[in-house]
Amino acid sequence: MLKPLGDRVLVEIIEEAEQKTAGGLYVPDSAKEKSQRGKVVAVGSGKLLDSGERVALEVNVGDTVYFAKYGGTEVSVEGKDYSLLSERDILAIVE
Amino acid sequence: MLKPLGDRVLVEIIEEAEQKTAGGLYVPDSAKEKSQRGKVVAVGSGKLLDSGERVALEVNVGDTVYFAKYGGTEVSVEGKDYSLLSERDILAIVE
Amino acid sequence: MLKPLGDRVLVEIIEEAEQKTAGGLYVPDSAKEKSQRGKVVAVGSGKLLDSGERVALEVNVGDTVYFAKYGGTEVSVEGKDYSLLSERDILAIVE
């Protein structure tokens, strides 16, 4: 498995079950928008401050998160899609 | 629901009831300018300073805010439009 | 009314009564340069420093200010034109 460094987080991407256009039509797979939801599976040691202190991340393993469209690096491990993201690219926790 | 991280804020966008041009004509929906007003529905834990301290946000849940045109990420949850914004993209509280 | 956040200032724009070209001709309204003068009607809580301290703004409600051409966001409230500006975009106080 991958252990993220610093303020990075490993997120398993949750495929959206279906995507409907405004008119109710289903879009074929190739035209689907990329999912911006995922489950946190590993977190780094925290952000290193200029003071030398590390600050623990706000997200925890198991959280479902909503992340920014651009910013992460996609990795595919054993057929599953993950994204390695800086915590600043995680916009919110889905509750 | 979405719980914003750090200095981010979740704002429910308030659709402008109507938009008149200078000449008094109504503009059709597709030409409408995007609303820059919204109601704060959730706030993050605050901005992380270099000292490691977090500073609480200036806006609170329930505030009506005026935000910058560009900068937020739009999210649609159960038919309602939201914007996830950094507090620095909120220009003023509407009183 | 709008209550600016942080180091932002709400300025009511003062329309220049007339604009003369070097040759003494009056320019029609559409060719007028945008006014860079305004009256401060509300100020934010101050600039947040890295130390967590807030520094009060140098301008006060009632000041007439000269501001940078680009940088602010224009807002129209009840027929009056305002600009929401960072204090760093205010160049000088008109005395």
Added chain:
Amino acid sequence: MLKPLGDRVLVEIIEEAEQKTAGGLYVPDSAKEKSQRGKVVAVGSGKLLDSGERVALEVNVGDTVYFAKYGGTEVSVEGKDYSLLSERDILAIVE
């Protein structure tokens, strides 16, 4: 008059009496290079440091200064040309 904010300085531009090309010819007014010399007529309260301290400017009212070509904002007040500059755009004091 204008009272500059922060680390800004108000400089009255000194028109160069004449401009000669390398070959000794006089250039007509419209082709003149913009003057980079001026007299300081007002100074701001100083630069705000991250510590919250303000540092007094190095230039004083009455100094003749040599400033960078780009960076200031030109203002015309009662027929005189001024430039509102950050102190970092003032390169040297002319002695």
Added chain:
Amino acid sequence: MLKPLGDRVLVEIIEEAEQKTAGGLYVPDSAKEKSQRGKVVAVGSGKLLDSGERVALEVNVGDTVYFAKYGGTEVSVEGKDYSLLSERDILAIVE
């Protein structure tokens, strides 16, 4: 051998044994994607903070790492391919 400076790390690139396209076809060597995996063979003295303190790196000699596609400098020493990377370009440790 090369001894990295500061927050830099020397990584021996692990060639991917084979690369299959989605359809199961093998891609010829020239079309292969560059490997993003490697073994750490040397680490620098750590990141220099503004306080003058050095912070030891999170990766150690012997770690297998997953690194960003762009950011490192490739070096070839005695027929082996290495990358000299800043620690911030190392995304995760492969466990």
Added chain:
Amino acid sequence: MLKPLGDRVLVEIIEEAEQKTAGGLYVPDSAKEKSQRGKVVAVGSGKLLDSGERVALEVNVGDTVYFAKYGGTEVSVEGKDYSLLSERDILAIVE
């Protein structure tokens, strides 16, 4: 004369006596490369740190210096060519 501000330095440019191309030919004046050598004739009060402290410059009046090609502002005073440079644009002292 000009008294530089802050971390700036006034350097009198030393014209290179002649410039030979690789083939031994002399290049006409207009094709000459700009000199990057000069003598320091005045130095500023030093660089202002975020702590409010000023750090004296490393170069002194009388030093011959080698400076970066781009970065300074050229000034011509009484027929002599000078450059006003930030100390960071001075690469080395010629000894």
Added chain:
Amino acid sequence: MLKPLGDRVLVEIIEEAEQKTAGGLYVPDSAKEKSQRGKVVAVGSGKLLDSGERVALEVNVGDTVYFAKYGGTEVSVEGKDYSLLSERDILAIVE
């Protein structure tokens, strides 16, 4: 000789004896890649931190170093090629 300032280092470039292409052919001189190896012949006084402290460089006179392709300024002194580099452009010490 040249005495570098601050965090700069003077490196005498080591010409690569020969350059073979993958197919074993010799490339003519004009097509040679620029060498990225050199011997440190002088070092600056160190990097100035925001605290006002100077941190001694990690490289010493006599070290053979591997440096980044872009970033330094080339200088030719008495027929020898040197590069004036910031320490951050030195990637590793060759041991």
